[in-house]
Amino acid sequence: xxxxxxxxxxxxxxxxxxxxxxxxxxxxxxxxxxxxxxxxxxxxxxxxxxxxxxxxxxxxxxxxxxxxxxxxxxxxxxxxxxxxxxxxxxxxxxxxxxxxxxxxxxxxxxxxxxxxxxxxxxxxxxxxxxxxxxxxxxxxxxxxxxxxxxxxxxxxxxxxxxxxxxxxxxxxxxxxxxxxxxxxxxxxxxxxxxxxxxxxxxxxxxxxxxxxxxxxxxxxxxxxxxxxxxxxxxxxxxxxxxxxxxxxxxxxxxxxxxxxxxxxxxxxxxxxxxxxxxxxxxxxxxxxxxxxxxxxxxxxxxxxxxxxxxxxxxxxxxxxxxxxxxxxxxxxxxxxxxxxxxxxxxxxxxxxxxxxxxxxxxxxxxxxxxxxxxxxxxxxxxxxxxxxxxxxxxxxxxxxxxxxxxxxxxxxxxxxxxxxxxxxxxxxxxxxxxxxxxxxxxxxxxxxxxxxxxxxxxxxxxxxxxxxxx
Amino acid sequence: xxxxxxxxxxxxxxxxxxxxxxxxxxxxxxxxxxxxxxxxxxxxxxxxxxxxxxxxxxxxxxxxxxxxxxxxxxxxxxxxxxxxxxxxxxxxxxxxxxxxxxxxxxxxxxxxxxxxxxxxxxxxxxxxxxxxxxxxxxxxxxxxxxxxxxxxxxxxxxxxxxxxxxxxxxxxxxxx
Numbered sequence: 001x002x003x004x005x006x007x008x009x010x011x012x013x014x015x016x017x018x019x020x021x022x023x024x025x026x027x028x029x030x031x032x033x034x035x036x037x038x039x040x041x042x043x044x045x046x047x048x049x050x051x052x053x054x055x056x057x058x059x060x061x062x063x064x065x066x067x068x069x070x071x072x073x074x075x076x077x078x079x080x081x082x083x084x085x086x087x088x089x090x091x092x093x094x095x096x097x098x099x100x101x102x103x104x105x106x107x108x109x110x111x112x113x114x115x116x117x118x119x120x121x122x123x124x125x126x127x128x129x130x131x132x133x134x135x136x137x138x139x140x141x142x143x144x145x146x147x148x149x150x151x152x153x154x155x156x157x158x159x160x161x162x163x164x165x166x167x168x169x170x171x172x173x174x175x176x177x178x179x180x181x182x183x184x185x186x187x188x189x190x191x192x193x194x195x196x197x198x199x200x201x202x203x204x205x206x207x208x209x210x211x212x213x214x215x216x217x218x219x220x221x222x223x224x225x226x227x228x229x230x231x232x233x234x235x236x237x238x239x240x241x242x243x244x245x246x247x248x249x250x251x252x253x254x255x256x257x258x259x260x261x262x263x264x265x266x267x268x269x270x271x272x273x274x275x276x277x278x279x280x281x282x283x284x285x286x287x288x289x290x291x292x293x294x295x296x297x298x299x300x301x302x303x304x305x306x307x308x309x310x311x312x313x314x315x316x317x318x319x320x321x322x323x324x325x326x327x328x329x330x331x332x333x334x335x336x337x338x339x340x341x342x343x344x345x346x347x348x349x350x351x352x353x354x355x356x357x358x359x360x361x362x363x364x365x366x367x368x369x370x371x372x373x374x375x376x377x378x379x380x381x382x383x384x385x386x387x388x389x390x391x392x393x394x395x396x397x398x399x400x401x402x403x404x405x406x407x408x409x410x411x412x413x414x415x416x417x418x419x420x421x422x423x424x425x426x427x428x429x430x431x432x433x434x435x436x437x438x439x440x441x442x443x444x445x446x447x448x449x450x451x452x453x454x455x456x457x458x459x460x461x462x463x464x465x466x467x468x469x470x
Numbered sequence: 471x472x473x474x475x476x477x478x479x480x481x482x483x484x485x486x487x488x489x490x491x492x493x494x495x496x497x498x499x500x501x502x503x504x505x506x507x508x509x510x511x512x513x514x515x516x517x518x519x520x521x522x523x524x525x526x527x528x529x530x531x532x533x534x535x536x537x538x539x540x541x542x543x544x545x546x547x548x549x550x551x552x553x554x555x556x557x558x559x560x561x562x563x564x565x566x567x568x569x570x571x572x573x574x575x576x577x578x579x580x581x582x583x584x585x586x587x588x589x590x591x592x593x594x595x596x597x598x599x600x601x602x603x604x605x606x607x608x609x610x611x612x613x614x615x616x617x618x619x620x621x622x623x624x625x626x627x628x629x630x631x632x633x634x635x636x637x638x639x640x641x642x643x644x645x646x
Contacts, residue, residue, distance in 0.1 A: 246599050
């Protein structure tokens with residue numbers, strides 16, 4: 001049973017998605033220009049890539065070191081081979097402490113494992129505390145972006161939700177009032193929760209230090225107020241040393257928001273010591289779930305990902321369909337790579353690498369230089385090995401043979417496209433600006449999610465010939 | 471950013487450039503930088519900024535003589551802390567929590583005032599982290615770098631005041 005793929009991929013988003021996504025990706029593009037001015041971007045990418053490559057190459061050694069250090073500090077380390085094991089372990093830790101309320105700070109890894117549902121089944125309420133996640137959870141929805149989980153919702157959606165929760169009216173334009181409401185509602189939970197659950201952005205093997213990066217402060221609260229802190233981490237997040245951490249804690253916000261520092265960056269080395277008011281207990285749950293199997297293979301570099309979200313904003317497909325379109329916990333180009341990579345080939349996840357135009361914008365945006373477009377092609381090839389689709393392959397082979405020769409093209413292409421153009425011309429009437437917003441049958445599906453250009457009255461070849469002969 | 475070495479004048483100029491850079495970055499992030507000549511002046515300015523609001527403070531001696539009474543962190547309006555380091559390139563302040571330096575007092579109140587010794591301002595993150603981590607030594611249990619007040623862009627991508635951590639930040643740099 002696949003847990004990462006939640007529903008089949010679909011390309012028709014909720015109506016608020018596109019305007020919000022276009023604003024978000026526009027903001028990101030501007031910030032990217034700023035980022036390039038702050039540092040020698042190519043040099044920084046190469047250093048970041050080298051730090052992550054070192055980590056994945058030496059993964060077993062570094063994980064051993066991390067565990068030894070953390071245990072020496074009085075922390076607990078748990079190994080989970082699967083998502084189910086990770087969820088069960090976390091539920092057991094909560095149950096042993098009699099905890100019924102946990103505060104959670106945004107963790108994509110817990111989305112991957114489906115932790116919230118597992119905790120709920122065990123009688124533990126897990127409250128998301130990142131503003132976007134809080135809204136998404138209260139609506140019974142799912143996050144649609146690694147870093148901006150509520151990017152698909154409008155201020156009106158949030159105002160309506162808070163009005164319903166509080167019984168008082170909220171004005172969508174007054175975002176400050178919305179934020180103030182969330183601050184008050186969540187503050188009580190932070191003070192009451194027995195357990196804080198977070199993800200991990202990096203773990204430093206050298207000293208057993210967990211590094212958590214955020215903008216809002218909810219991670220600081222989740223790792224300060226409750227007496228128990230449970231951190232869930234994919235095993236690939238470990239790095240060797242503090243020098244590497246110094247670089248990556250700047251590269252991560254630089255790639256995602258164009259600044260060298262995130263709102264808060266926490267370096268947590270063991271549980272609270274000597275009467276410090278932090279958590280007395282620290283648990284690190286190390287999740288494998290398909291990750292170690294990728295080492296040494298053609299998709300190994302996908303493990304270098306630092307979850308910055310840059311490839312999502314850079315992707316023309318993501319910008320059109322939104323994160324929910326992927327139907328999996330991880331969306332965008334990196335989701336289309338790691339979901340099938342970790343699943344090891346299910347029909348649902350094998351469909352994800354098709355959600356790409358292979359334009360390469362993701363690879364160019366990636367701060368650790370993952371060759372995402374190459375990996376998408378590799379995954380498509382792997383999917384075809386599992387499901388050869390012989391008829392489709394034969395059709396394309398025939399087409400390639402015909403159209404790679406001018407004689408073959410003239411004999412078939414000219415006639416075929418002429419017929420299609422005549423059919424299209426009869427069925428479709430574009431608007432004056434040269435676009436067709438909605439075409440009738442048999443082209444209707446094509447225009448459900450996109451406008452198309454009105455076709456040229458005459459094919460290019462015909463115009464070229466007329467021009468040449470004139 | 472590398473400071474010229476050799477003469478005391480060059481070092482002073484280099485430090486002034488660091489302060490300017492830090493102040494600009496902090497302002498970009500929505501925080502405020504105040505520069506004063508002495509610890510006494512820093513305490514005086516802190517008293518003026520607090521102006522009768524309730525305060526949760528850390529036990530650092532530099533923070534003495536500013537407020538007469540303390541309020542539990544969950545109810546206090548102002549968090550009064552001492553930063554261990556500040557990073558000119560990023561605008562962030564860094565501080566270790568520990569005994570006498572409560573995590574709650576550092577994060578729960580809506581406003582934060584941080585005192586910083588001028589010598590604790592460094593150029594980059596690598597130098598800042600070196601303050602907390604020396605090879606072979608155990609780092610503090612919790613170190614936080616906070617860049618400006620808390621922010622969020624979770625509602626329609628508009629960057630607004632944050633949800634959880636302090637939403638106003640004044641950094642007072644004092645020379646010795």
